[in-house]
Amino acid sequence: MLLTQTSFLLALTTSVVAAAPIEKRWGFWGGWGHGNGRPWWTPSAESSYLEFGKRFPGAGANAPSCDLSQAAMPIAPTPLPAPGAGLSLSHVAIGRGTQNYTCDTKNATAVPVPVGAVAALFNVSCIAAETPELLSKLPNIALNLPVPSSDDQNSPAYQDMSGHHYFLDATTPFFNLDTSLHQYGSGMFKKSNVSAAPTDAVLGVNNQGNGSVQWLKLDAKNSTGQVFQTVYRLNTAGGNAPKSCTGMPAAFEVQYSSEYWIWSE
Template sequence: MLFTRASFVIALATSAVAAAPLERRWGGWGNWNHDGGRPWWTPSSSYLDFGKRFPGADSNAPICDLSQAVMPTAPTPLPAPAPGLSLSHVAIGRGTQNYTCDITNATAIPSAVGAKATLFNVSCLAADTPALLARLPSIALDLPIPSSDGDDSSPAYQDISGHHFFLDATTPFFDLDTTLHQYGTGQFKKANSSAAPSDAALGTNGQGFGSVTWLKLDAKDAAGQVLQEVYRLNTAGGQPPKTCQGMAAAFEVQYSAEYWIWAQ
């Protein structure tokens, strides 16, 4: 799949169901070494101002080809995508892993009951600047979760691809259809997992219990949806404490991750 590349990631595009759609993006990462000392993700950064003043500035942006993107390798390698699939979309997910506890038993282990996350389009970064992409989950983890799809408190919250949530405790769902674009939807099931690297983020602000596993998800009904496989990679945060001591009956742990989405 091909995407036009501006240095940030705003989608103005068409459906991912098409064989090779093009997307137009505006904005820019800017140079955080020469931006008044401000972090590159702050709303006052020059690249955001430029993008808002000149929304058509990337009309001649070069093409980024997702066939050139290479997924990170898990510590215990995950199986390769099935033959015949192509990379459809890469997103940063920012949200929470959700857990429940038996509060009558302090030694009980928290039970995972799903997750919810907002997805942000980073497809061109995956193709063109993978080293930068690899930094984003840890950076996103220290940014607040957007209150709505219109939250523009940070440039990282622009170009929302869609949402990830669970239909039940074992069925992750990806909804990549929004008012701006229709990339597809799908129900999935866990196929394979790999522990996060030992140096993965502990949690927000460097405090927490570690990063959730890397995953490969397969479609629950391969014949019924365009999106076929999803990889959760480069996770940051999301792990619960080892026991339920001091925890509520239901609680959330903030996390971020890369999601690599493969389609027919």
């Protein structure tokens, strides 16, 4: 059974807090929803880095309440080109979902063909700016949690969802960061540059699988009228298909997680 978004985020928090130091800057953190003016989940007076890092600026705002100019992207094994001149980092999210593949089951020598991905995106912008050592652990942790269910707008965790990533066709990734709670933007992209994942990247769920998908730089497919101009997929965890279609169905999914760094004009 798939976890709800609330359960997914609570499980992610529990996993990280177990290994994370304690941050005393807030007496409580109300970033996962309020009911009648009260946070639905109130930790102790000492809040974890994850709680601190996932805060939102408030209704109607289009930027996290932290200085993203201080955030530095991880460097790929084969370094990816820098963002274009004039762009600024506007959002960082953890994506958790599946990489999708097809196989020609009538061809004994067929190999899996990628046909896109589907992922829920969760805001970690302030973690990227303020606790990057924690951010680097989140894709691996998220990979070992079940994929969140589809939108549940009654869930308090809904306001922590940045949006969704999916494909419009086999080669056009789309990022939709517009929800009923915020209008961050959306955009169509095309693959621009790639790097193999690090050799020590996790193989898959519970470190069992075929390795982590490539790190990517995606550029806007049509930059006119689109706020988002560049997206980087970094620190990937899982997602690779087997090298052969032997024994595979005509269509299948492989679990993955990653960081997405979104740059805007």
